Amino acid sequence: MSSWIASMVNPSALEDTDMANVMDICVVDDELIVCERLQPILEKSGFAVETFTNSSMALKRLSEKPFDILITDIKMGQPDGIELLRYAKTHSPKTRVIIITGFATAETAREAMKSGAVDFIAKPFRLSQLIDLVINISEEIKNSSEPK
Secondary structure, three states, X not given: OOHHHHHHHOHHHHHHHHHXXXXXXXXXXXXXXXXHHHHHHHHHOOOEEEEEOOHHHHXXXXXXXXXXXXXXXXXXXXXXXXXXXXXXXXXXXXXXXXXXXXXOOHHHHHHHHHOOXXXXXXXXXXXXXXXXXXXXXXXXXXXXXXXX
């Protein structure tokens, strides 16, 4: 019986089977609207989400907790998104990082991918595009035998 069906019969079954498998996502963007739009849709998709509009606060949180997926803008205060990407990959190498930016250039995309980003998305983007990417990455993580 799937966990979703089990939760319909016994709501606590979902907690027992899926809570340990919930993917932790950190969203960092100095534009509040981005965080406000991404958090609820990611949560409705079954992810645990923390958002930050201050990259220094995000860096502090990254030092405290490994996230499965980091979604970050590039152009922010210090640290910028590339620095967050490098920190995450150094301190939690299994963290998958998605870069989102309104300043997409071939050079920034190349730098992000060279630093370990799994994808680079230019703003404005369709929410469905990002959600599909996050779901695909979460499936890859679940299918791998490597814990965070």
